[in-house]
Amino acid sequence: MLEKLAELDRRYEALTAQLADPAVLADHDRWQAVAKERSRLEPIVEAYRALRKVEEEIRGARELLEGETDGELREMAESELKALRARKAELESRLKVLLLPRDPNDEKNVFIEIRSGTGGEEAALFAADLYRAYTRYAERKGWRTELVSATPTDIGGFKEVVFMVEGEGAYSRLKYESGVHRVQRVPETESSGRIHTSTATVAVLPEAEEVEVEIKPEDLRIDTYGAGGPGGQHVNKTESAVRITHLPTGIVVTCQDEKSQHRNRDKAMRVLRARLLAKAEEEQREEIARRRRSQVGTGDRSERIRTYNFPQGRVTDHRIGLTLHKLPLILDGDLDELIDALATSAQAEELRKVE
Numbered sequence: 001m002l003e004k005l006a007e008l009d010r011r012y013e014a015l016t017a018q019l020a021d022p023a024v025l026a027d028h029d030r031w032q033a034v035a036k037e038r039s040r041l042e043p044i045v046e047a048y049r050a051l052r053k054v055e056e057e058i059r060g061a062r063e064l065l066e067g068e069t070d071g072e073l074r075e076m077a078e079s080e081l082k083a084l085r086a087r088k089a090e091l092e093s094r095l096k097v098l099l100l101p102r103d104p105n106d107e108k109n110v111f112i113e114i115r116s117g118t119g120g121e122e123a124a125l126f127a128a129d130l131y132r133a134y135t136r137y138a139e140r141k142g143w144r145t146e147l148v149s150a151t152p153t154d155i156g157g158f159k160e161v162v163f164m165v166e167g168e169g170a171y172s173r174l175k176y177e178s179g180v181h182r183v184q185r186v187p188e189t190e191s192s193g194r195i196h197t198s199t200a201t202v203a204v205l206p207e208a209e210e211v212e213v214e215i216k217p218e219d220l221r222i223d224t225y226g227a228g229g230p231g232g233q234h235v236n237k238t239e240s241a242v243r244i245t246h247l248p249t250g251i252v253v254t255c256q257d258e259k260s261q262h263r264n265r266d267k268a269m270r271v272l273r274a275r276l277l278a279k280a281e282e283e284q285r286e287e288i289a290r291r292r293r294s295q296v297g298t299g300d301r302s303e304r305i306r307t308y309n310f311p312q313g314r315v316t317d318h319r320i321g322l323t324l325h326k327l328p329l330i331l332d333g334d335l336d337e338l339i340d341a342l343a344t345s346a347q348a349e350e351l352r353k354v355e
Contacts, residue, residue: 005048005095012038012045044098051091058084100350105206106172111148111274112204115160117180119198124157126183126308127200129331131161134174136333143167147257148267162271164207171206176342178204179305186311195311199304207270208277215273221245224261244268251275320345 015038018024024031061081068074114130116123138145144166151159165174182199190196224239241256242264253275255268307316308327315330315338316323322341324330330338 001095001099004099005044005051008041009045009048012041015041044095047091047095047098051088051095054084054088054091058088096351097347100347103172103175105175107169108171108206109164109166110171110174110204110206111162111164111271112174112177112202113160113162114158115201116158117199117201119183119196121153121155121157121189122183122185122187122196123198123200124153124159125155126181126198127158127161128156129183130181130200130202131158131163133331133333133335134165134177135163137335138165138167138170138333140333141167141170141173143170148271149255149257164267164270171204173339173343174204175206176339176346177202181306181308182304183308184310185308203278205271205274205278208273213273213276213280215246215269215276219247221247222265240264242268244272246272246276249276249279251279317342 015034018034019031019038024034058081061077061084064077065074065081068077112134114127114134116127119126135145146164146166148162148164150161153159180199180201182197184195184197186193187196221244223243223245225241225243226239240259240261241254242261243252243254244265245252251272253268253271255264255271258264258267305317305319307318308331309316310327312325313327314323314325315327317338320341322338324337326334326337
């Protein structure tokens with residue numbers, strides 16, 4: 001590990017020098033790429049340098065102990081040595097996490113697809129609650145959201161809503177949201193006060209670059225139609241809405257949010273690329289799981305990952321056994337405590353694999 005860290009330290013210094021190079025300064029794209037790589041290495045290099053400093057201080061404390069006869073001074077040196085060893089262990093653990101293989105999708109923008117599940121209108125209302133929670137979370141992070149398509153219900157819910165989140169690290173934070181979300185609450189229409197259970201599914205797809213997914217024009221069927229408004233009204237008379245069918249897989253994407261057919265088609269193609277990339281990655285994960293003869297459970301969309309219990313004001317994430325009694329805050333976009341715990345658990349799992 002130390003050899004790799006020394007190599008990364010040298011790379012960091014080289015990148016720092018490049019940022020002051022007139023040739024790099026003159027090329028904006030190159031400068032951005034260098035700055036991004038340097039920024040990614042910075043926390044690793046800072047922890048590595050702190051580790052080297054602590055190791056030097058440990059050597060100094062040991063030397064002091066070897067030549068010291070005064071009982072009080074020896075006690076002070078031993079106490080300092082104990083604290084330094086604890087700090088060293090902490091830095092080594094941090095570096096192991098920082099050196100874990102990075103998910104290549106972590107820095108990508110995402111498409112989030114929310115669909116109401118069992119529970120009828122109540123499930124559709126819950127899908128709307130989740131949509132609001134994620135858009136509010138994006139606001140807190142300074143990310144941009146853009147609606148792609150939606151099928152609203154008459155009482156303010158969504159049968160389905162697809163939207164994009166653009167921002168640094170969007171996928172790295174939101175990827176843990178894929179799965180079945182369950183809500184337990186008393187519907188407003190329920191006169192007897194009986195608690196109903198409903199579900200909604202969430203799929204978080206990293207946006208795919210054109211080079212990552214090859215789509216042949218002959219594999220597509222593209223239909224256009226008039227965008228429908230509430231109650232079957234037409235938002236406009238021109239055929240601006242777009243439906244794209246990928247014939248080999250049967251994947252269908254619709255987009256009608258924009259007035260321009262060209263923009264709707266562009267958005268639909270971006271969603272299609274993301275779905276095809278997610279499908280390819282899922283197939284790859286399943287193949288790896290078969291080889292290992294083990295079940296890859298995390299992120300499976302068929303899993304019930306979280307329960308939102310309104311009477312108790314709690315949210316329980318079943319993957320890590322975490323319960324938080326702050327349901328209103330979570331549905332208002334305060335998701336960091338949940339996501340941080342899930343990320344820590346995922347890192348611990350990755351560490352177990354490499355140790």
